[in-house]
Amino acid sequence: MDFINLFTSLEVSVWEKIFWSMWVSLGFAVIFTTPRRSMWVVAVLGGLGFSCRAFLLHWFDDQIVFASFISASLVGVLGVYFAHKVHTPPIVFTIPAVINIIPGKPGYEFMISLIEVMTLKEGEPLQFNYLVEMLEKVTRTGFTLLSLAFGVVFPLLIFKTRSVKKTHLDQLFFSKLNVLKKKKNSETSEH
């Protein structure tokens, strides 16, 4: 095996991808000027979201829309939790964190197939598979993006009745538990 070949045909392992995904999130956090104190959250959430998607893709055989939605929701829910730890609104670190699950490759391939159709010469027949490929890529990219956005947003819509500051996830959980216990107690005392 010559030197060039060794250098170019390196297989990228999942762990390495997870490591790089943190750097992607950090880079976007720097563009958006996320405060320094919440950088570690960006890295952690970025890594978690990416590994969740990698795991789901492995389990559910290339269901990229579903996998992106679940991992974006995970990032969104954890964002509500971490907002108290670093005293920043959740959006500040959830947007950079989900950016590493943006469907880059299908998006790029969609643009390429679009260019292939656009640059056909006069009289050259349009091949059907160009169109089918284009349609497939645009559907997949569009819906992945939508599900990403929705995954990030819906925890905010559910928990933020007035402000995230008033919703501690753990307290919310325990208070619900207490209500359930009381109900049970009152039911048992009645009978």
Place this chain on the structure above:
Amino acid sequence: MNNSSIEIKFVGEFLSEVAITLMMNGANTSRTLKNTQRIAQGLGYEADFFFSLSGVVLSVRNKETNEMHTIVRAIPNIGVNFEIISEISILSWRVVNEKLDAYQVNEHFNRIKKIRHYSKPSIWLFVGLAGASLSRILGGSWPEFLITFLATVLGLIIRQFFTEKKFNIFIVFALASFTAVSTVNIFRILTGLDLNSAFAASVLFLIPGVPLINSFIDILEGYVAQGIARGVHGSVLIFVIAMGLFLSLFLFGYGFH
């Protein structure tokens, strides 16, 4: 003019400034509304807003004297700065909890407005690394890693240069994407390698993630007009990025066959 009417004008001016700063730096509409109204309540006023993407109409009412003041301000379009948003959010809670008066709040706010982006070299380093990492995630090799780093940094420098010259944002994005893709293209011609992941990753630093996600949030929370405006803005940015990519591929010959 008596004292309270001077103060209500001051507060109106100041609140509209807060709203504009939040919208300019990438806050969604409901966050802007909540933070400004929280500050207004803390100061003893009631505020009502009408937002659009390019302007804001605000009227404040003094709760005791029922005096009203209305103000219309334009929103100039400047990039995203999340640190300002989070500092304003903290300030709005301080107004409620520590009972600051209008002039103190204004002083704090002026300090917040001065927050700048990170220094240019650190942006180049981190964003270059982000682009390079993305090419690695997409299955690129180490040469592609380096090429993407270089392309991203060059694209960023172009973007910052033309943004400082106050060019139209769409032209800036087209030029940046053209530069980044052309860099990869030149390396493709020089080395003869197939640089597919580098092509895909080199323009990703331009992706308008904040306008697109904010547009979705706005629509879901009922601010449909602003949401559509932001969505159209983000989509046109994507279109412009694709145009830069297309132009570069057209000039250098198609490398994707």
